[in-house]
Amino acid sequence: MSEIKITLPDGSVRLYARGSTSLEIAKSISEGLARNVLVAKIGSEVRDASQPINEDANLTLLTWNDGEGKSTLWHSSAHIMAEALEFYFPGVKFWVGPPVDNGFYYDVDLGGQNLSTDDFKKIEDKMLELARQNNLFQRKEIPKQEAIQYFTDKGDEYKLDLLQNLEDGNITFYTQGNFTDLCRGPHIPNTSFIKAVKLTALAGAYWKGDERNKQLTRIYGIAFPKKSELDEYLLMLEEAKKRDHRKLGKELEIFTFDDDVGPGLPLWLPNGAAIIERLEEFAKKTEAEAGYVRVRTPHIAKESMYLKSGHLPYYAESMFPPMEMDGDKYYLKAMNCPHHHKIFAATPKSYRDLPLRYAEYGMCYRYEQSGELFGLMRVRSLSMNDAHIYCTEAQFEEEFKNVNDLYLKYFKVFGIEKYVMRFSKHDPKKLGQKYIDSPELWIKTEEMVRKVLQNLNLNYIEVEDEAAFYGPKIDIQIWSAIGKEFTLATNQVDFAQAERFDLTFTNEKNQKERPLIIHRAPLSTHERFIGFLLEHYAGNLPLWLSPTQFALLPISDKYLDYSKKVLELLNFSDIRGSFDNRSEKIGKKIRDAEMKKVPYMLIVGEQEANEECVSVRKHGGEDLGKMKLDDFVSYFKEQAKIKI
RNA sequence: GCCGUUGUAGCUCAGGGGUAGAGCACUUCCUUGGUAAGGAAGAGGUCGUGAGUUCAAUUCUCAUCAACGGCUCCA
Structure with missing residues (x-):
């Protein structure tokens, strides 16, 4: 019988019998560790701790203290919830039940049976009862045909749909107690690790996330290996609710909404207006120092301008419908850029004028879907901390960098540390629909942005299909008190509108040339930024911003x-x-x-x-x-x- | 926009087929008190809106609007 070499995270190497499981290895190190191992990382792969290891490997034993340990426990909890659901709602069909940032969910089709939050208690109780049974999570590999047979017998078309996309020979099932699920795993060794569960929400979710599909019932929950951790979590939720800007905004009399004014149209009370005044004062001063000039533009414009800008072809859904006047259609502006381009075009420009930076905190109006509105964070009337920079290609890197510096400076002022910088790119498959159809310009500008980011040595992630319709962008993502993600600052490249508006400047060689345009809003909108600040400071705004000092x-x-x-x-x-x-x-x-x-x-x-x-x-x-x-x-x- | 939940006084919330209640806030009076709630009285709502059922609806039904939790969307 041969032995295998197991390398542990501390670098030590131990020998074990071939086919030893991670659990057995854990036991050989310490009983205490073995009791806490949820799952194991073998090389870069996370696997069941009960799976035998057959060759030399780097082994990391993961517990509740590891992110992957947590998500495995939550994933397993989703299976237990499914078992409980099957008990109370016979015939329920299952789609997917993954772990998420804070717990897990399962999307199910109850087939007309009614589930309400009143049922949560009994489901939770059943889950705990099942958990206490100390059932093993048993992994089984089966031929695809057999899997198809199983779910055909069960009449679960959702799992059959999942199976269609899986390769033959790779089908794994997990069984715990009376519940068997198609699942890649891994899972925790047995159900007894789960000591506390709480179902947190009931929601509709489109099958496969497509709104044309049937809506399934999504049940959210969270689970813990200790009752006290659940209590802590619930306490934390309470605390988060106290920071919620909607609650603070009411208590501190900062903003309000009114049915007669309309959804998503905030009214700024004197305290809120005072905050805006201070914020603008600060931003105007900072931007003046950075070479911006201020412009002012109307709230509406004719259809012809938005046809030219590309808003109407690419963007009409997000705009309020037009008003008719003197045979023309007028739209409320959803962005300031077209107006600014018209200002650029108003007088002839020389290369000596560039870079030119037009700033305006103009109020814009966007028809956000009703279900999207969220306090101040997602509204229909918004004042952007907006500016547009017109520059030459040679100036681009410097200007783009300056914009980045500007928002990093702002973030320092406000002590904003928890954010993710996102480089948002287009999806080539959606050219002409969601994005302006200029493939070579997309590639070129995305390369320019990437170059700047790399030169600046910034930490960022790249994401597909998140660009603006006119170009790639940098977004700064933040989270609200209750965990919703939002874009705060944004810095966007625009290669399209200069051409659409026929913007030109005269270069050194006395030739007409197109400027590049940078759209930027380092302080987001007044609405979202103040909403964020209220939560960030838990209502205790810095003295200079405080409406009542x-x-x-x-x-x-x-x-x-x-x-x-x-x-x-x-x-x-x-x-x-x-x-x-x-x-x-x-x-x-x-x-x-x-x-x-x-x-x-x-x-x-x-x-x-x-x-x-x-x-x-x-x-x-x-x-x-x-x-x-x-x-x-x-x-x-x-x-x-x-x-x- | 879709699914679910909710909608009672300025705020937080209780109630319930026979035209409404608490605490805080507000007003007045008493009190003039030194670092997180002094006392009393008063005022304030046709119970989101519209329709239906009923002798009678704020309470039941339906529709609609809005908020909330998700989903989808997000310049």
Whole structure:
């Protein structure tokens, strides 16, 4: 009997009998480890820990602490959920049940049976009962014909559909307890690892993600190897909900929606408008320093412009339908670029004028599908932090780099660290439908962008079929408090519209040449960015952005006169705040200011009035003691500086 | 747009076939109190909208609108 060499992650090499399983190897290392092994990585392949190993291999034993361990446990949980579903809903048909970032789901066809969230409890209980049975996940390889027979007998057309795309001889089944599923695996050794489960959501999901197909029922859940971890997870969800910008926006009176105004059309309350003012002020200053000039354009334009720009052929669905006037159709603008191109075209341009950078925070209107609307993050009226850069090909790299630098600078200011940079490319199969039909230009510009990214040494991922219709782009992806993904900043190349608008400049050789265009929105839209910031800061905006920077809290009515003096001085010093002149006790006033997340509470009573002071308490409770009025103003000014 | 859930006072929510309730917020009065809720009184809603069933609907049915969770979409 021969032996195999197993190399462990620490580099040590051990000898085992050929055909040993990962579990047996784990046991030889330590019983404790063996008890926690969920799945094993052999070379680069994740496999069942109970599978025999027949040749020399690098072996990593994966537990709940490894991402792959977690997702395997969740995948196995999906199978157990399926078993429970089959118990309560006989005849249920299964599509796929994969693990996801936070748990797992299974798409099922209940065949007309009703499942509601009220049923979750009994399904969870059944799952735990099944888990406690300590059933093995048994892997079996079978011929394709046999698999087809199995699901034909069962009448499960979904699994049969899956089988069609599988190669013969590669069919694996997993069985645990009374449930057998077509599955590539791997799975955890047995069901007993699952100690806590929670079904989290019930939703419709199109079969194969295609909206023309039948809608299946998707059941989301999550599972843990310890009850306490489920409790922690639920607690974390609660915390995330507290950060939700929709909740904070209401509590802090930042924005609202109204049925009469319309869905996706936010109304900015004074606090929200104040944040926008500060944000714009900051961005305008920063962009002026970076060589941008500001332009202004109307909210509507005629059909002819959007035919020219390509919006109507490629994009009409996302625009509000037109208004007819004097025999012309007018559209609400969905983007500022065509207007800006017209400004570029308004006067003759020389190479000496380039690069030319037009900036405008113009309000745009997009007809987002009703089901897509999400607080401030996905709306139908939006103010982009927009600008268009017109440059020569030679200037492109420098300009593109400058734009990247700009948003990295912004991200530093706001402490944005968790994001993914995405290089979004076109899908050649969709030229002429989703994308402008210029294959060679796509290839050329994508190569240009890749080159810049590589020269900048940035971390990024490349994704197919995510480009703008007019060119490739860089997107910065972020996540909302409840885990939805959004594009924040964007930096796009446009090789198409210059030609469509016949934009030219005169080069050194006195020839007409087309500029390249960069579309960029480093601060996204006011709506999405402020929504994001609210969640990012959990409502505690940095001082310079805070709409209410202080709350002035007199100890009693006796000090109202002095309070007014203080208020005047602060207003004069351009420090914004509120004045709580109610006949309430100071404890109450402090509590209310804390709830409103006001950064500074200024308490004035007899002592302060006598000494021309304010007592300063920071949000959260830190007591800075008494400060002379002038001292407070200079302290505050220092604190309110934007730190770059 | 599709599937599911929800829709009662400014906010958070309870209730339920016989024309509505709590806490907070708000107003007034009392209190003038030093670092996270002082007391009392009052005002405030035809229960998202429309239709149907009924002697009677906010409560049941249907439609519609909106929000929420997903899916699809996303310049």
